[in-house]
Amino acid sequence: ASKSTLPYHIRAASHQHPVAQKLFRIAEQKKSNLIISADFSDTEPSGMCRRTYLLNTLSTHVDIIHDFGEKTVVGLKKLAAKHNFMIFEDRKFVDIGSTVQKQYHGGALRISEWADIVNVSPLGGGGVVEALEQIIFNETFPYRDGRAVLLLAEMTTAGSLATGQYTEQCIDIANQSGAVIGFVATGALGTVNPDLNTSAQEDFIIFTTGVNSYQSGNVLGQQYQTPEAAVKAGSDFIIVGRGIYTSENRVGTAKQYQREGWNAYEARIAS
Numbered sequence: 001a002s003k004s005t006l007p008y009h010i011r012a013a014s015h016q017h018p019v020a021q022k023l024f025r026i027a028e029q030k031k032s033n034l035i036i037s038a039d040f041s042d043t044e045p046s047g048m049c050r051r052t053y054l055l056n057t058l059s060t061h062v063d064i065i066h067d068f069g070e071k072t073v074v075g076l077k078k079l080a081a082k083h084n085f086m087i088f089e090d091r092k093f094v095d096i097g098s099t100v101q102k103q104y105h106g107g108a109l110r111i112s113e114w115a116d117i118v119n120v121s122p123l124g125g126g127g128v129v130e131a132l133e134q135i136i137f138n139e140t141f142p143y144r145d146g147r148a149v150l151l152l153a154e155m156t157t158a159g160s161l162a163t164g165q166y167t168e169q170c171i172d173i174a175n176q177s178g179a180v181i182g183f184v185a186t187g188a189l190g191t192v193n194p195d196l197n198t199s200a201q202e203d204f205i206i207f208t209t210g211v212n213s214y215q216s217g218n219v220l221g222q223q224y225q226t227p228e229a230a231v232k233a234g235s236d237f238i239i240v241g242r243g244i245y246t247s248e249n250r251v252g253t254a255k256q257y258q259r260e261g262w263n264a265y266e267a268r269i270a271s
């Protein structure tokens with residue numbers, strides 16, 4: 001989980017997981033490591049979705065969509081296929097394995113049908129990852145190679161308890177799993193415990209929330225870093241929500257984040 005200075009196409013070629021390969025390939029094709037967190041509460045896609053050439057991945061919270069249903073599922077899948085982006089449902093599964101299986105597969109939100117990537121907090125131990133793997137690697141599951149898991153290794157909020165030993169444990173759990181392709185973290189995790197950071201380790205991908213070019217935080221405890229700082233710290237994909245969707249010129253702002261993220265990536269691989 002060290003900060004990678006390798007270009008995305010090299011990482012795509014050497015990665016074992018098809019979802020990781022696709023993420024890296026889209027990044028190169030679109031010159032974008034930008035994930036937009038479209039925290040909207042309607043099914044109807046917003047204007048932002050028309051400029052999906054800027055977008056590597058769409059991060060969703062579908063449990064906030066008041067009219068969630070078949071139309072949402074079909075619409076999301078169609079948009080993602082048409083515009084070549086991935087879908088990451090930021091669901092943060094954190095329960096016993098058996099409950100998480102029901103929350104992931106079927107249920108009201110049918111997450112396994114449409115989300116390429118989901119995240120999990122192993123607060124209750126690694127069993128939750130095993131639970132998701134039982135579904136993903138089941139012979140009857142149709143999306144077997146197309147589903148991946150991230151571990152919630154850190155959180156961006158002030159006073160977060162996802163630090164230290166918890167974060168280190170996430171790295172251990174990831175190393176024992178076939179479905180985990182990376183972490184939600186504020187930067188590379190190699191510094192957490194250098195002993196765990198060997199070259200033989202899988203190429204885990206770092207997804208970073210709490211990215212904003214103009215704000216440092218808000219009253220509810222959210223803390224931000226700029227795209228440049230995040231990528232410099234080891235973030236492979238930056239996740240931006242309000243920084244883009246509350247902007248008056250969403251497309252222009254998305255373009256700006258995409259450029260900033262990409263330039264920082266280019267600077268990192270050149271270093």
Ligand code: 5BU
Nearest residue numbers: 037154155156184209210240241242243
């Ligand atoms: P913002 O509008 O850029 O602050 O939105 C950040 C998004 O990332 C939002 O969807 C959060 O739920 C998500 N998030 C986060 O902000 N911090 C975290 O530690 C994690 C997710 Br995990």
